[in-house]
Amino acid sequence: MDTIKNILSPLGMSTGAIQDTLKLVVIGGTVETARRASVSAWNGFVDSFFLTAHFSQDDYPYDWLMHWLAKQPSWGRSREFEITTRSVNRNGITQTTTGDLEEEEEEEDALVHGRRKRKVAFMPSLDTTHTIYYCGHWLRITRTKAYPDYRHGCSLKISVVARNNDILKKLVLEAKREYEKDAEHRVHIFMADTSYGCWRWNGARQKRPMSSIVLQPGVKDMLLADCKDFLCSEEWYAERGIPFRRGYLLHGVPGSGKTSLIHSLAGELGLDIYVVSLSSKGMSDNTLTTLMGNVPSRCILLLEDLDAAFTRSVSRDEKSTGAPTAATAKEAATTETTDGSTLSLSGLLNSLDGVAAAEGRLLFATTNHIERLDPALSRPGRMDVWVNFTHATKWQAEGIFKCFFPFKPSTPATATTSTSPKDPSQQNLPLPKRKATTHAIPLLTEDEISELAKKFAEAIPEDELSVAALQGYLLKNKTRPRECVDEVGEWIIQERETREKLKKEKAEREAKEKKEAEEAAKKEKEEKEAKEKEEKDEKEAKEKQERKERAAKAKKLRADATAKSDSSAATTPASTESTPAADTTTSSESTASSESETSTGVDADTEESATEEETDKASSAEDKKEKWVAVKSTSAAAPAATTTITATTDAAAAPATTPAAEAAS
Missing domain, CATH: 1.10.132 (Topoisomerase I; Chain A, domain 4)
Incomplete structure (x- = not known):
């Protein structure tokens, strides 16, 4: 006490003021300590009755629960909320809440000036606790954001008063079932993030039916059966000590349906697609190995355009077909310094079937030039099944035509099916509102569609046009099946003229580039010779001066x-x-x-x-x-x-x- 008085005395404080100050400090500290202790004890007492579960946005359970909560009436009646139009979940479906504006309850397909209406939803705010009653229990739900500048930093905390975690298990399973039910017709796409060496959700796409893919007879059935057999043979692979991996190499001309087939297979098998871009910035051997090791089982791993994306090291020796030339090597060195990619062929091979490679996944690789690939990359064990894609055949043209134009069903028309009016006086009456993709297509009989399809196929030259070109032509005439068949000959002539024109322009451009390259090389040679001569003259003059x-x-x-x-x-x-x-x-x-x-x-x-x-x-x-x-x-x-x-x-x-x-x- 005397020491404190001696310290405070020079400040002009009397003995009584010093004593009062010390008493106030002691009493205040005691009260604050007691308050904190009581709050901590009360929180501990309350938390002892609660079970708390945490869900991160980077994992699927977070999406399950957010989708489930969006359907709860009490979630939409929150007293503190934020208004947003970004209510699309990871599964690609819109999160609807009871708090949606009334005008948004109109027809979903309504358009305003050619644009679809945006749905406005009321979502509970962040860092706010909400209470929901579920199965005889009160749930305390808090949504937080750990990193304000990071879009994947949200988390969800759910607390419930219960003796065990059965209620939480029941909640998660119910949310999962509803989520999978609503996402049944969608395929999730994940992209590689080279900055963090992880996978980022890129979106969800509608499943594509296998009937929309028209290939040579037996190709689709073979691939589908092989994929299903692989996914069911994990124990068989383990008993024989074979790595549980399967690779498919789809090669052929551009626009032949390679990527579309993969999309359709993913929807048919119910698998997600993980896409890797080997030429992306920051891609290295370590990054690719980490990504391949984090690929989940039962998914499709896609390497698109393998020959174009991996130009820096498609071969390990110069004698291989895909060995780069001197110009390519020079360009590759420049590219490597600019984009920061240090991926090598050895790193790719090790990531595909190395010790750290993931198992249980279906690897699909596409390429337009199989001759450019190194044999070590396309050998069995890495690429087990090869499928060649060619230009459209007559059989494919007929199948694509039938896929585009539906025929009139033999059963009586339902309320959603429109037929041509029998009374000619009713032909000018406005049709009921239908989707733009179906209301204008005339429904023909099956025999008429078959006859038109045969005529269309006969007009298509064998192995000359790509499937993508046929699809583009049919899309332009999707409401005119007869005109489509009548005008296909003229379209083929235009396509040939366009190809010849493009080929001629390409040849002229290549000739011009070659001429410019030769002139540049000649000029460079002349400049080099002149420089060498000048250096020689300078050297001789210098030597002459030295001799003098x-x-x-x-x-x-x-x-x-x-x-x-x-x-x-x-x-x-x-x-x-x-x-x-x-x-x-x-x-x-x-x-x-x-x-x-x-x-x-x-x-x-x-x-x-x-x-x-x-x-x-x-x-x-x-x-x-x-x-x-x-x-x-x-x-x-x-x-x-x-x-x-x-x-x-x-x-x-x-x-x-x-x-x-x-x-x-």
Whole structure:
């Protein structure tokens, strides 16, 4: 206490104020502690009677329960809600609540200025607890969002007063049954997310009936039977130690129905489709391995356009059919640096049938050019079943025509079936509101449809037009079956002319590109040659300048040596008079040395001028010769100087001795 008083006294507080402040702090802290303890105890007491389940938006049970809650009346009568038009669930069906606006209760297909009406729904707000009565229990439901900036961060918490979790199990199973019932006619599509290495729901599509796929006889039945047999043979594979995987390679011309067949098979088997884009940004060996390992069992894994999506490494050796050319390799290197994809063929092979590869899935791969694939990628074990897709045949054309145009049923027409009015006076009366896809199609008899289909098939050339082209033509004439047959010949002529025109334009474009490439290569070659010539000229000029500098330097060294020898000879005039013999000898030696140096200098100059026109090899030899001349000149000057100095010394000593001898005599 005294310490606290000493601290607070400089602040001008009296002893009474300090005591009152301390009392207030102690009492406030005690009350707050008691409040927190009581709240914690009460929450613990209440929670002991509740069972709580948490559901994440990334998993299916969240969608089951949200779909189930959307149908509950109390969920739509929430006191705190948000108005939204984005009430489409993962299964692709609209979540309807009792809080929808009255005007939205009108006909679903009603259009406003050509656009479909948007349904406005009242959804309970986030971070708000709602109470729902279910099977004799009160459910407390709270929807929260863990990450505001992350669209998949919502979660659902359900609490119920119960002794065990049977009520929660019953709730989840009921929600699942209703969800699957409403999503029975839809196929879920999942796309690979390379940023997080996981799968993201991309949408739900209506199932496509197998009858809408017209292939060669027996192909659909074979594939469907093989897929069903595989899905029921898990124990058989396990007993024999065979990996529980199956691969299908669909190859052929574009627009022949490969992807449509996969969509139809997924709907027939009740499987989801997981799509992988091998050329997507950020795709690497590790990412692909992680994605393949997270693929659930009993699903379809789709690799579309395998030859086009995997251009950087379709082959592991240059001798393979799909080995990229030099230009392709250069382009691939550029692409790899720009899109950040580092996927290799080995990584793809390991992800398909490696140790970490998922089992129980049906792998479908499509390609338009099977010859570009590496044999290791298309071998059995990875691609077990091959199906070839060709252009449309006459049999396919007849089947597609029958699929597009329905025939009049033999049973009496129902309330939803319209027939042509028997009374001609009633033909101009307005027809009842029907869907745009059926109300304008005239219903013909089965014999009439068969006859028109045969005529249509006879007009179609064998193996020339794609199935997609036929489908496009029939879509344009979906309400005119007779006109469709009558005009098919003209359409075929137009298609041929269009193909010829496109082929001609492609040839011209390729020729133009080839010509431009040749001109660019020629220009690049000329620029390269000019640059090489310029560099060569610069190099020769530089070498010539260096040779001149070396010659001048050698000449200067010789001149210095000559001047030094001359100066040494000039410093001894007395010795020249006393010893004429020595002087004569020295002079003769100096003259000889000078003549030698002069002749050497002349030779060096001559050799220098000759060296300027020789090659680099001669230049090197000349450099060595010039160095040798310089050394020789220096060594020649040195003995001359030594002789001169010696002669001078002897001459100086001689006069000194002669007077002494004369004096002695």
